[in-house]
């Protein structure tokens with residue numbers, strides 16, 4: 001990214017699954033550095049076992065190997081909660097476009113053609129170890145909508161995981177936090193977890209998964225929850241409330257991890273490498289949006305908000321109110337300004353918004369307009385309406401891309417999908 005102030009140094013553990021001894025030696029020689037820990041498996045089966053036992057940061061995977069072919073290895077890695085999120089680079093002599101496509105479709109992050117030179121191997125390893133990965137464990141607004149018509153984009157309510165150079169932040173605790181917790185606990189391989197969870201607000205769809213977040217039940221783990229302060233009912237009381245015995249069999253206090261709940265103030269604060277800044281959203285109740293920055297990487301998560309520019313003219317029609325509304329929206333524009341990724345409320349179509357004005361959500365046309373105004377690089381359509389099936393979200397996405405093209409801009413638009421993580425390369 002051009003906005004990077006300095007190129008971060010790659011640090012991490014790499015597992016090389018490769019049957020040819022000379023290639024293993026070559027990789028070991030090229031990647032010999034203090035900041036990289038490289039281990040080897042000599043066939044596919046041994047590779048899967050080694051990865052599951054102690055998940056590395058990156059796997060370099062050959063295709064044609066004894067016991068298990070590389071594709072089978074990739075399939076096994078993606079199917080296991082401990083390794084489903086581990087980045088894989090396929091390293092193969094096979095030069096067919098169909099093989100490269102298949103590897104990427106199966107979840108590889110990159111394909112390195114053999115024979116490779118030292119520079120190309122170092123480059124791909126560097127890229128993989130310094131990239132940011134956003135996983136949308138849930139992107140559905142209001143209520144979960146699982147079923148055959150929402151398979152591709154997914155039906156879980158909001159939960160986004162940001163991983164960057166070994167650090168992790170979780171955004172919201174909708175039903176998507178349940179599978180995330182399963183995956184984290186499996187990948188921890190017995191190690192203690194120190195978890196940071198940012199809550200935007202306490203509407204059900206943003207906290208309902210928390211009682212099912214497995215790492216919170218594991219002694220030795222720490223869960224730091226950050227969220228908006230409310231005078232009538234502090235965040236801790238709300239989280240406790242949804243676990244009262246009328247609603248849930250286990251109380252918050254019975255969760256065996258150390259759980260701390262902190263109010264977010266308006267001053268920026270630090271979580272690991274991230275500087276976190278919050279702003280209030282225009283949504284019923286106390287709702288925050290977040291801007292996370294680390295070494296020039298900027299991710300903004302500003303969902304559950306309704307643009308003043310759309311809402312105010314419906315209360316008091318006229319050019320003045322629209323203009324005043326645009327002024328009020330500047331806080332949101334500033335929060336997401338120049339972001340590499342802006343995860344935005346895009347729940348309604350314009351026609352639906354006309355019927356649901358004042359419900360606290362955005363129509364996707366406004367999401368595009370605000371993202372363009374703020375000069376963001378990638379807009380992620382988020383908070384999908386529970387009534388929208390996969391085909392409907394495809395249409396919404398196509399419409400948004402057409403709007404960007406019509407404006408003569410190059411901003412990338414994607415729709416949050418539980419099946420496809422978003423990788424942001426930093427170099």
Ligand SMILES: [Zn+2]
Pocket residue numbers: 201203283304360
């Ligand atoms: Zn809400």
